[in-house]
Amino acid sequence: MEGANQTIVTEFVLLGLSDQPKLEKTFFVLILAMYLVILLGNGVLILVTIFDSHLHTPMYFFLGNLSFLDICYTTSSVPLVLDGFLTPRKTISFSACAIQMFLSFAMGATECVLLSMMAFDRYVAICNPLRYPVVMSKAAYVPMATSSWAAGGLNSLVQISLAVQLPFCGDNVINHFICEILAVLKLACADITINVISMGVANVIFLGVPVLFIIVSYIFILTTILRIPSAEGRKKTFSTCSAHLTVVIVFYGTILFMYAKPKSKDPLGADKQDVSDKLISLFYGLLTPMLNPIIYSLRNKDVKVSVKNFVSQKCFAQ
Numbered sequence: 001m002e003g004a005n006q007t008i009v010t011e012f013v014l015l016g017l018s019d020q021p022k023l024e025k026t027f028f029v030l031i032l033a034m035y036l037v038i039l040l041g042n043g044v045l046i047l048v049t050i051f052d053s054h055l056h057t058p059m060y061f062f063l064g065n066l067s068f069l070d071i072c073y074t075t076s077s078v079p080l081v082l083d084g085f086l087t088p089r090k091t092i093s094f095s096a097c098a099i100q101m102f103l104s105f106a107m108g109a110t111e112c113v114l115l116s117m118m119a120f121d122r123y124v125a126i127c128n129p130l131r132y133p134v135v136m137s138k139a140a141y142v143p144m145a146t147s148s149w150a151a152g153g154l155n156s157l158v159q160i161s162l163a164v165q166l167p168f169c170g171d172n173v174i175n176h177f178i179c180e181i182l183a184v185l186k187l188a189c190a191d192i193t194i195n196v197i198s199m200g201v202a203n204v205i206f207l208g209v210p211v212l213f214i215i216v217s218y219i220f221i222l223t224t225i226l227r228i229p230s231a232e233g234r235k236k237t238f239s240t241c242s243a244h245l246t247v248v249i250v251f252y253g254t255i256l257f258m259y260a261k262p263k264s265k266d267p268l269g270a271d272k273q274d275v276s277d278k279l280i281s282l283f284y285g286l287l288t289p290m291l292n293p294i295i296y297s298l299r300n301k302d303v304k305v306s307v308k309n310f311v312s313q314k315c316f317a318q
Helices: 021-051 058-075 077-087 094-127 129-135 138-164 181-185 194-227 231-260 268-298 301-318
Strands: 011-014 090-094
Touching: 011 094, 021 058, 021 077, 021 231, 021 268, 021 301, 058 077, 058 094, 058 138, 058 268, 058 301, 077 268, 090 094, 094 129, 094 138, 094 194, 094 231, 138 181, 138 194, 181 194, 194 231, 231 268, 268 301
Parallel strands: none
Antiparallel strands: 011 090
């Protein structure tokens, strides 16, 4: 078709830390270690939520989904980053770049929605405990998790479809470790206004709305907790949602830090800032998936006990 993608660029060059070769080996070891922690921590959480019958509840079903999502999210980009540190010329084909963008975008949007679903679960458990078994039945929480994945995938499909239809006929160097969509859009030799508007709308829907929903949920949760007469009762009730609240704060806190930090106006510091921005973006993508299993293991008694039992059983079996 005449109106189809008339891309001349067939591959992209990922700049990464090419201008800082001495840092590449150091960051390779550091990122590999973080990735292994992510795989191990989230993998153990998935296994305990599957095999421990005490954890067959909506909250832990969502937690298992969150752990699986974190593994998928990091796996969509980290192997590419690690390969880039070892390869002199870091290239990626146009189609592979599109797939990597799709997976990263889909996982990020899905996590935003999933965290809001988990907030709703805590709201019902604390504010309407008698109705909890009815409201959060299996017929409800399974479609809730499924819809989170579907919404994230659909949003990513829209954004990436708009991006790959753009003509790329000039510079093919992406100033990043991966195919980050904003870095890719900068290389298009066409007007990207529609893409920017579409991403702005998506940010409102998948960042703004879930944040608002989580805030409202926790206002009701905290109001209910404060009405509990005993300090011990308040502490015990709050402990059931403290892990989720901590994960939410870490997840959205790092996003705010990334986008709210001031930009340098010094042209001489532009290169250093570029490196700083890329590294912050990279470690943001690793930080929350690495901390989530740690937070839930430390701040949730049921998970802590299940993990200890699971690990001890495996060690004893060997």
